[in-house]
Amino acid sequence: MYMYNLLIGGAAGQGIETTAAVLEKLLKKSGYHVFTVRDFMSRVRGGHNFTLIRFGSEIIQSHSYKLDGIIALNDETVELHKDQIHDNGFILCDSKLATIDPKAIKIDMDAMAQALGNPRVSGSIATGAVLRLFGESADYFEDVLKSFVKESVLDINVKAMTKGYNAVRAHFPKLESDAGDTMILSGFKAMSLGAIAAGLKFYSAYPMSPSTSIMEFLAEKSEEAGIVVEQAEDEIAAVNMAIGASFAGARAMTGTSGGGFSLMVEALGLSGMAEIPLVIADVQRPGPVTGLPTRTEQSDLAFVASASQGEFPRMVIALRHHEDAFYQTIRAFDLAEKYQIPVILLSDQYLADTSATVRPFDLSLITVAQPAATYEGEGEYLRYRYTEDGISQRLIPGKSSNFVTADSDEHDEFGRITEAADVRIRMMDKRMKKLKKLGAELQEPEFLGPQKYDTLLVGWGSTYGPIAEAVKALNEYTPDKFAALVFGDVFPLPTALLLEKSVSAGTIINIEQNATGQLAGLIREYTGIVCTSSILKYDGRQISGEEITDRLVKGV
Amino acid sequence: MSMGTTSFSTYEPAWCPGCGNFSILECLKTALEQLGKDPYEVLIVAGIGQAAKTPQYISANYFCGLHGRSLPAAVAAKIANEKLTVIVNTGEGDSYGEGGNHFIHNIRRNVDITHFVHDNQIYGLTKGQASPTSIEGLVTPVQVTGNINTPFNPPLMAIAAGAGFVARGFSGSKEHLISIMKQAIEYNGYALVDILQPCVSFNKVNTFAYYSKRVYELDSTYDPTQKLAAFEKALEFGDRIPIGVIYREPKPTYHEKNTILKSGGPLLDRQTDPGIVEKICNEMK
Numbered sequence: 001m002y003m004y005n006l007l008i009g010g011a012a013g014q015g016i017e018t019t020a021a022v023l024e025k026l027l028k029k030s031g032y033h034v035f036t037v038r039d040f041m042s043r044v045r046g047g048h049n050f051t052l053i054r055f056g057s058e059i060i061q062s063h064s065y066k067l068d069g070i071i072a073l074n075d076e077t078v079e080l081h082k083d084q085i086h087d088n089g090f091i092l093c094d095s096k097l098a099t100i101d102p103k104a105i106k107i108d109m110d111a112m113a114q115a116l117g118n119p120r121v122s123g124s125i126a127t128g129a130v131l132r133l134f135g136e137s138a139d140y141f142e143d144v145l146k147s148f149v150k151e152s153v154l155d156i157n158v159k160a161m162t163k164g165y166n167a168v169r170a171h172f173p174k175l176e177s178d179a180g181d182t183m184i185l186s187g188f189k190a191m192s193l194g195a196i197a198a199g200l201k202f203y204s205a206y207p208m209s210p211s212t213s214i215m216e217f218l219a220e221k222s223e224e225a226g227i228v229v230e231q232a233e234d235e236i237a238a239v240n241m242a243i244g245a246s247f248a249g250a251r252a253m254t255g256t257s258g259g260g261f262s263l264m265v266e267a268l269g270l271s272g273m274a275e276i277p278l279v280i281a282d283v284q285r286p287g288p289v290t291g292l293p294t295r296t297e298q299s300d301l302a303f304v305a306s307a308s309q310g311e312f313p314r315m316v317i318a319l320r321h322h323e324d325a326f327y328q329t330i331r332a333f334d335l336a337e338k339y340q341i342p343v344i345l346l347s348d349q350y351l352a353d354t355s356a357t358v359r360p361f362d363l364s365l366i367t368v369a370q371p372a373a374t375y376e377g378e379g380e381y382l383r384y385r386y387t388e389d390g391i392s393q394r395l396i397p398g399k400s401s402n403f404v405t406a407d408s409d410e411h412d413e414f415g416r417i418t419e420a421a422d423v424r425i426r427m428m429d430k431r432m433k434k435l436k437k438l439g440a441e442l443q444e445p446e447f448l449g450p451q452k453y454d455t456l457l458v459g460w461g462s463t464y465g466p467i468a469e470a471v472k473a474l475n476e477y478t479p480d481k482f483a484a485l486v487f488g489d490v491f492p493l494p495t496a497l498l499l500e501k502s503v504s505a506g507t508i509i510n511i512e513q514n515a516t517g518q519l520a521g522l523i524r525e526y527t528g529i530v531c532t533s534s535i536l537k538y539d540g541r542q543i544s545g546e547e548i549t550d551r552l553v554k555g556v
Numbered sequence: 557m558s559m560g561t562t563s564f565s566t567y568e569p570a571w572c573p574g575c576g577n578f579s580i581l582e583c584l585k586t587a588l589e590q591l592g593k594d595p596y597e598v599l600i601v602a603g604i605g606q607a608a609k610t611p612q613y614i615s616a617n618y619f620c621g622l623h624g625r626s627l628p629a630a631v632a633a634k635i636a637n638e639k640l641t642v643i644v645n646t647g648e649g650d651s652y653g654e655g656g657n658h659f660i661h662n663i664r665r666n667v668d669i670t671h672f673v674h675d676n677q678i679y680g681l682t683k684g685q686a687s688p689t690s691i692e693g694l695v696t697p698v699q700v701t702g703n704i705n706t707p708f709n710p711p712l713m714a715i716a717a718g719a720g721f722v723a724r725g726f727s728g729s730k731e732h733l734i735s736i737m738k739q740a741i742e743y744n745g746y747a748l749v750d751i752l753q754p755c756v757s758f759n760k761v762n763t764f765a766y767y768s769k770r771v772y773e774l775d776s777t778y779d780p781t782q783k784l785a786a787f788e789k790a791l792e793f794g795d796r797i798p799i800g801v802i803y804r805e806p807k808p809t810y811h812e813k814n815t816i817l818k819s820g821g822p823l824l825d826r827q828t829d830p831g832i833v834e835k836i837c838n839e840m841k
Contacts, residue, residue, distance in 0.1 A: 147839075181841075182841070183837055183840040183841045184840055184841075185840045189840070193833060193836060193837070196828065196832065196833055196836070197828075197833045199827075199828045200828075201636070201823050201824065201826070201828075202632065202635060202636060202823065204628075204632065221832075221836060222816060223815060223816060224832055224835075225828060225829075225832050226816060226820070226823075226826050226828065226829075227816065228635055228814065228816050228817060228823060230632075230635070232628065232661075233657050233658065233660070233661035234657060236625060236628070236657075237625075237627075237628040237657070237658055237661070238628075240621065240622065240625040240628035240629045240632075241628040241629065241631065241632035242632065243621070243629060243632075244601075244619065244621075244628060244629030244630060244631070244632030244633045244636070245632035245633065245635060245636040246636075247619055247629070247633060248599070248632070248633035248634075248636035248637045248640065248824065249636055249637055249824035250632075250635070250636035250637070250823050250824045252632070252636075266622055267622060267625070270621055270622055274619075274621075360837060360841075361833075361837060363830065363833055363834060363837075396637075396824065397596075397599050397617035397633075397637075397640065398596060398597045398599070398617065398637055398639055398640045400596070401596050402596070403595075403596070403615070403616065403617050403618075404617045405617065405618050405619070405620075406618070406619045406620065406621065407620045408604065408620060408621055408622055409604075409620065415618075416612055417609070417612055417620075
């Protein structure tokens with residue numbers, strides 16, 4: 001593999017985030033594919049946080065713990081990660097660190113920063129030094145820095161970076177790479193951008209890791225994009241606001257993590273019952289309850305697929321990677337409007353906080369359904385009129401001389417409360433009928449690997465990247481043995497491709513970031529197919545491609 | 557501009573004969589008609605409960621959502637379309653019990669909506685348990701030895717939280733109630749009217765006669781712009797109960813304070829500029 005892997009580690013508050021953000025942009029400018037994973041604790045100061053930046057000439061889909069270099073901001077980082085570094089690797093650190101590790105390359109960053117007159121530029125010194133260690137040029141320092149620092153400190157930061165660059169010699173040769181035209185963004189930015197592209201007008205949420213970044217990014221862009229971002233008093237208010245705004249004609253969304261979603265559950269049913277389009281992002285973290293607030297898991301699938309009392313159609317889309325996060329968020333708005341249902345975007349901390357280089361988004365692909373502007377049917381307008389496909393025309397209140405209604409009670413075609421048995425049956429059937437049309441536009445899972453295989457891996461959501469990397473590595477090791485299906489649409493579960501591909505599989509292994517194999521459960525329920533064995537991880541850390549490979553080579 | 561109908565009347569309600577809700581409904585319809593509101597531009601929002609059935613009996617757009625959650629839905633509808641006249645009609649359990657948190661925080665937001673609380677000091681739909689405003693000692697199927705909790709004082713709370721329009725009405729004083737309702741609807745900002753009403757089926761203490769004996773209308777000698785005097789007036793709830801506008805002050809609304817909403821017309825009519833997505837994408841290059 002033509003790639004390098006760098007870890008930046010230290011305590012919360014030591015500037016890891018900023019250093020990583022500047023560095024990944026510089027590496028992107030140098031023509032690399034970049035993949036940055038953030039591992040941080042639920043605290044503002046102290047503890048041990050680290051960021052992994054992998055970059056190279058090929059598309060990167062997973063993190064790795066095999067390190068070429070470390071920027072250690074404290075001794076703890078050296079202790080915790082020195083065994084992950086290969087023999088020829090380096091540990092870049094300040095002279096004041098106690099470590100006597102032979103791989104350590106010490107420079108007196110603090111003294112250099114003091115000499116420049118600002119102790120806060122030591123991060124730029126480290127960035128300059130590490131670029132030299134990887135054989136990089138100093139070409140883009142100013143160009144990149146100016147989008148991160150204020151103009152008043154731009155010059156001193158460029159000087160600091162150059163000083164760091166000149167303080168060391170190249171340790172590795174520069175990799176030849178031309179990734180072409182790319183953009184670098186995190187999963188939460190891809191989702192937010194998808195929402196903006198879909199015409200989002202109203203976003204309401206209550207802060208909860210790891211979903212808060214969506215609210216903050218949308219707030220940052222709210223003025224130019226014309227979006228009202230409202231911080232609600234709780235998640236119940238957040239979701240009811242989104243429903244109210246959507247009912248009144250503004251494209252609306254809310255976002256949260258599992259705990260907040262738990263509070264939103266009754267309103268999910270309201271969206272289903274009153275047939276009001278709603279998009280909810282559940283950025284998963286390990287539960288139950290508070291769990292591990294800043295870490296990752298895929299344990300909300302069974303929950304969101306069945307949440308809320310009663311029966312109503314819904315859609316759950318798991319986001320697999322950054323491009324998926326953009327395009328599927330747009331699709332979520334389209335499906336929510338078209339079928340007048342709640343659509344849940346299931347992501348997780350890993351994808352939300354990981355940034356990657358992607359091809360520029362194709363904005364010509366964006367289409368989102370709109371509510372009806374006027375009523376053009378026969379007779380009186382009835383908000384919940386019985387139709388062939390179960391979809392009734394949705395008008396916006398105040399936009400025509402027709403009354404628009406919504407009820408959480410069972411209701412008739414106009415929208416008035418009823419307890420009549422025949423109306424109840426027809427209205428339930430009308431709502432559930434929408435699933436038939438929805439079922440026809442479900443997206444089958446993505447198939448990875450050779451056409452000839454013996455073991456079929458199944459996964460969903462953000463394990464896409466690690467599984468893709470593992471399938472590639474495994475087939476180099478044992479050709480024509482491993483293939484995979486990775487689901488994006490998870491509920492309703494598309495089953496056609498799975499039924500087809502499972503025929504030639506001797507073994508089916510589900511790979512999931514949860515303890516009970518929730519996808520395997522859904523598969524069993526909807527197809528009768530029983531997975532032979534599973535790889536389940538629920539320590540709050542994302543499985544890597546290497547980890548999957550190792551476990552499959554050694555036998556599960 | 558009216559798009560056809562000007563009447564807010566519809567079909568027969570499912571309330572108990574003699575219920576205070578009938579008068580409140582009648583007053584609401586009259587208030588809307590007297591204000592010349594176009595029924596197609598009116599949105600009545602409610603949660604769940606007896607009072608929350610009100611929207612069903614009015615010829616207007618309506619949203620009957622979740623118990624306790626009428627305010628978040630109502631303010632968001634107003635945020636989406638400022639041209640709608642948004643009125644919440646729901647009970648005190650919905651407004652102050654299940655929805656207590658939303659009550660506090662929507663006062664702070666000050667979105668231009670009107671909140672009519674049908675306050676009968678009892679739970680009607682669930683058949684007679686204590687409500688947040690039930691008097692101490694009230695015996696119910698749950699509070700079997702009498703309610704031991706201090707009754708919630710809605711006007712006092714609303715003034716304290718910063719509401720710009722706080723009033724109390726009585727379903728038995730119809731002309732007075734219509735006048736308060738009209739002022740509340742016309743007030744620019746969040747307006748609360750706590751409306752006392754008898755529950756003929758379940759509240760045998762706070763009856764029509766009970767309220768009739770106690771309520772008195774605030775007259776021109778009372779100045780509702782004085783906050784400290786308003787607190788005192790709000791505390792008056794015993795042998796004598798004042799009805800009328802208790803507190804009133806002009807305050808900037810959510811729409812006036814919000815940088816996106818303060819100009820540019822109704823939010824739902826605005827088109828997202830496709831160039832924005834391209835611009836943000838370029839920032840990520």
